[in-house]
Structures are given as structure tokens and as C-alpha cells.
Amino acid sequence: MVVAMGLSACGGGGDDGGASKTVRVTLANHVWTENIKQALPEFEKQTGLKVEITQLGEDQLSDQYNVKLNAGSSDIDVMMYRPLQEGRLFAKNTYLADLSAQVKSNTWDFSDFQAGPVEATTYEGKPVGVPIITEQEVLYYRKDLLAKAGLSAPPKTLDELKAAAAKVKAAEPDVAGFVARTGKSAAVTQFSSFLYSFGGDFADSSGKAAVNSDAAKQAYAYYGGLIKDSGPANVSTDMGWPEAMAIFTQGKAAFYTEANSLYKNATDPAKSKVSDQVGVAPFPAGPTGSKPYNIPSWALGINSSSENTSNAWKFIEWATSKEQTLAQQKSGVPGARSSVWSNPEGTSSFPKDLVEAIAASTKAGVGHDRPLVVKVAEAREIVGQPIVDAITGKDAAAAADTANAAFQKFLDDEAK
16 A cells, blocks of 8 residues: 655755655554554654655565565665564665664764664664664463462562462463463574573574573573473464464463563453453563563664665654654554653553563663574574474473584575
8 A cells, every 4th residue: 555645835854956855665564654654744744845655564565675675776765674584684785774874863862772672773883774663572471370379479580480380280280381482483582582581592792503502402491391391281383472372361371471562462351361360570580680582573774775865864763753752652552762661651551560571671681582694584493493392392402402503504504
């Protein structure tokens, strides 16, 4: 769908030198997009620019980018993209413009953006995007089941989570103590917080595969063991978030680690049988503390082939301003600006316990939830295999060694 927003008669700050006063912006179907469309007349009035929006579903968006960016097309100025899914590919192929000069704008305040999301929109030390929508991993739990099991508070550590999940399952045989994603690729993003909290990562600081480090082996064994021992009976190994969420919202699990962006699925009475009993807590601490991911699920960048970069930046500067970020958060879209999170207005639409969990997550949050590579889907298949092996009772350490060799070969091939 293409939405052309009308140009105000008010004159303004278009580019000098004959640059187009029409900024062509490609956005994904998202609540964020709908909110921006409603606010656009204000931007057009301020600047005298016209914004032409192309709005697409995720698959259509990827298809269009693959065709147009590869061809060096200049008919996209601003692009909404997924930093951790295609950002590295786009940056490596120089589809994304270097924004180093633009982010120095004093009034806009780049320093206000959280470190994790900024890390994910930076390539080789240069900012190539601005984060607009963030996600962190949190612990969803059933207040009633905790009370029945004699637990006065949600677990603060992974050891406590393991013990609490076992206790609930013993007290309620028909209810899983814990549920989470189990699919080889789907589970990788949520497993990442366990990996970081054990002190590991997918690759080390030199870029070498690290999924068979002692920390990684412990994390694989823990995650798989928790699902094997306290998970749903006859658990499948192909669950993504819809399947895991369904088990939780049908009242069949006590604890569930998942993205905070899905909290409405857990707490909406229309979707959840246990909506009035759902609590949210920070991700439990492992041996190296609580280190959940804190990522931008979407960002805005400028097409490096655009011939209208100055006006494209004016749009991004406005769309990611403190004012717009606050307006987005008030409608339930979590942003990346610290000042908005510290503003009571910015958290007014979120449950109190979710706000507290997010605040804890952003302190030590890690800016990626999957390997930082070009071929993300292939990498996830490799590093996700030990998760499945651990769930099915196989040797997690041996699986990690096998995966590490495959992942190192993958990294070597990608570096060629």
C-alpha cells in the first residue's frame, strides 16, 4: 500500500541545490508506522516537505529491498529495517548510509539512546541506523501457582528458577513448571539471554566461534534440561513463540521466558485464560548476573543511493525525536530513548512490573539476540542444534563442540 501525505502550503526547510521536497519512506506494517502516519501533517507543516510512504508486510518489505537496493535504486530515501536480521547484510553491501555526521545533531541528542540498541545499529564503528522499537527478554510467571507452591516472590536467579519450576511441577502434575521456545532456529533469540547470563556469547571478542565455551555448554545444558525436566509433557522441539505462548495462556505453565513485546498476548483477557494472574519479572541472574538482550527490533536508515539524504535525515530526526518517541511509548510501542523511559508519561501505558523488568534489562542488556553475521538464518540453524539436543536428553557438551566446529567453518566462509 502506498500512502502519499499531502504537502502543506507552509514554506520551509527543504534542501538547497534543488533536492526533492518529497521524501520517499518505506515502512513495515506496525503500530509504530500507524502512529507516525497520524503525526505526519505536523512534520510536513514544519518543514514544507512532502512524505510519501510505501507500507509493506515483512516478507514484501524484504523482497522489495532485495530487488531495489541490490540494483542501486535511488527511489527509496528512508528505510525501516531489522538491524539483527538484515542490518549486517545491508551494511556490508553498503546499502545503508553512514550517519556519523548526522547523529552529531545537538538538539536531537544521540547520547540519549540506550547502548544495546545503538550497538545493533552500528557497523564497523559507524552508526548506520537509528533504533525505533526495542525488545528485552523478561520472565512471565503465574502468581497463583507461585502462591500454591509456597513461593513468595518470582525467582531472581536461574538456580531459583530451576528450583521453583520443579516445585510447581511437583505440586501441579498437569502444569509445566517452565515453558519456552524449543525450535532449533526459533529458540536461539530467547536462549541468548541464558547464554549471556552464564558469561558466554555466540562468538568471542576476536570473532571466533564460542558456542563450545564452558559458559555456553552450561547454558545449553541448563536451558535444555529445564525444558526436559520441568517443561510440558511430551514437549515438541519445534515450538516458536505462538506455541509456547499458547501453553502459558491456556494455564498450562508457571514460568515462561519471552520478549516483553508480547506482554499483551499474556495479559489480554481475550487471549489469555490466566490474564489476571500473570506477573512479569526481570530476567533471572546467572553466574555473571542478569544479562538479557536489549535490542532494536526495527530501525530507520537512509538508502546510500538516495539523492535526497538531507531531507531523509530531517524525517528520521523528527520521527526519532524525544517528542515522537514519547508519543509512541504512550501508545504502547517501546522505544530506545533513556529519557522517555525515565519520564512517568513514557511508561504510563505499561504495567508497573513490566516497567521495572524493562528498567532492569536495559542496565546490562546485550545488543544482539542472535549471531552477528550476514546469513542469519543459516547461523541460527547451526547454533540452535545443541538446544534441541539438550531438550531431547543428548549430551549438550558434545552437541556444542559439533556446533562450534560448524559455526567456525560458517564464519570462515562468510569472511572470504
